[in-house]
Every structure is written in C-alpha cells, then in structure tokens.
Amino acid sequence: MNQEAVKVLLVDDQPLLRMGFRLILEGEDDLCVVAEASNGIEALAAVEKFDPDVVLMDVRMPFMDGIAATLKITDSRSDARVIILTTFDLDEYAFAGLKAGASAFLLKDVAPAELINAVRLVASGDAVVAPRVTQRLLEDFVRSQPARVPLPQDPLLDGLTPREREVALAIAQGLSNAEIAHQLFLSEATVKTHVRRILTKLHLRDRVQVVVYAYETGMVTPSNPDY
Known part of the structure; x- marks a missing residue:
C-alpha cells in the first residue's frame, strides 16, 4: 500500500x-x-x-x-x-x-x-461534498420542523471578527474557498486561514459542521434569500 x-x-x-x-x-x-x-x-x-x-x-x-x-x-x-x-x-x-x-x-x-x-x-x-445539496437538505429539514422559540445567541459567536462572520455566512451558503475569495475580494490563502480560525473558535470539526451550526443557531434561515 x-x-x-x-x-x-x-x-x-x-x-x-x-x-x-x-x-x-x-x-x-x-x-x-x-x-x-x-x-x-x-x-x-x-x-x-x-x-x-x-x-x-x-x-x-x-x-x-x-x-x-x-x-x-x-x-x-x-x-x-x-x-x-x-x-x-x-x-x-x-x-x-x-x-x-x-x-x-x-x-x-x-x-x-x-x-x-x-x-x-x-x-x-478542505471541502464539503456537494455543498449546495447539503444546503438544500438543511433548508428543507428546517422548514419541515415545528416553529421554535429562537435560541439566545451562542457566546462563541462573539469571538468571531466581522470578517470571520462574513466567511462563516458564505460557508453556510455552500460557497467554495475560491467563490468566497471572489465574493469578499480576498486571496484563497486568506480564506483558508479564516476558515481554520472559525473552526477553532466555534469548536467545529469541518466546513459542513459550520453549515449545520449556522442553521441550528439561527445565523441563517431558509426564509432569508441573502444567505
């Protein structure tokens, strides 16, 4: 081998x-x-x-x-x-x-x-398989659930810089590093650095966990087309 x-x-x-x-x-x-x-x-x-x-x-x-x-x-x-x-x-x-x-x-x-x-x-x-399919899965699942009382904001989110929050939202959209770099006018290397810091600060395993986290904590919702 x-x-x-x-x-x-x-x-x-x-x-x-x-x-x-x-x-x-x-x-x-x-x-x-x-x-x-x-x-x-x-x-x-x-x-x-x-x-x-x-x-x-x-x-x-x-x-x-x-x-x-x-x-x-x-x-x-x-x-x-x-x-x-x-x-x-x-x-x-x-x-x-x-x-x-x-x-x-x-x-x-x-x-x-x-x-x-x-x-x-x-x-x-460094990547999530079929991120937009993953996003659609999460949106459909969230829509199918009974309405819930919004949870208080996770204190861990306070540790993100404004730029890191932007990158986290872009990840939740299912964007790749290259697409995030283009959208936020950053280099791919800088995006990778931000992704690593986001994972560390939010205690998450990988990018797909950022997507799940974003939907579960209300950072993004299916009814918000901007995300």
Missing part, C-alpha cells in the same frame, strides 16, 4: 455494495480500502484497529446504525472523517448524520468518479 494513500473503511450491511465500492476505490493509486464492516459495532472496532482517514457509512444497519456509529467516531480521538451513504438526497437520516458529525453525504448510486472525488475531498478536510 502506498503510505500516502487515503485509508478508507467501508461500512454497509450489503456485501455487493461494499464489493462495488472497493473495486472503484482500489482502482486509484492514492486510495486504499483497509477494512470492511457490516454494522456500526464492527465499524467502531475497525476504526480503532485500522485508523482510517475516511469512513463510508451506511445508515440502516443491524445492531448499531450508522448515525450512532458516526456520533461515537466523531466524539472519539479518531481523526477519521465520515461520509454518510443514503438512498435519497433529502433523507432525514442524511441530516441526522451531518448533525452527528459526518463531513458529507453521498447517494448510494453515486457515479464512480464522484465517489473517488468525494473521498479525496473529505480526506483533505
């Missing part, structure tokens, strides 16, 4: 799906499937043993589902990033997975090239 290769753990209770994903991923020199698991309990053991960089995680599985397993992985000392596998792109489980700490979600019938690109992007930590 190439020591620089991204280590991938496949978690799904369907052996044929795991086989298909393995064939696709192992056709790339920079990707390596280090283990497979058929449920959440096996997934946790495999994360501990093989220290993967990326976990492709099914949702509906026996013994422990993918949401519970994702939460345990992201709450652990593991640096593994989780991609939730769903059947429908607006599935409520996809939102639950993102809320549990997943870095992205993909449809199970994803095209091979998109799967490969998604694993690379999530492993790099």
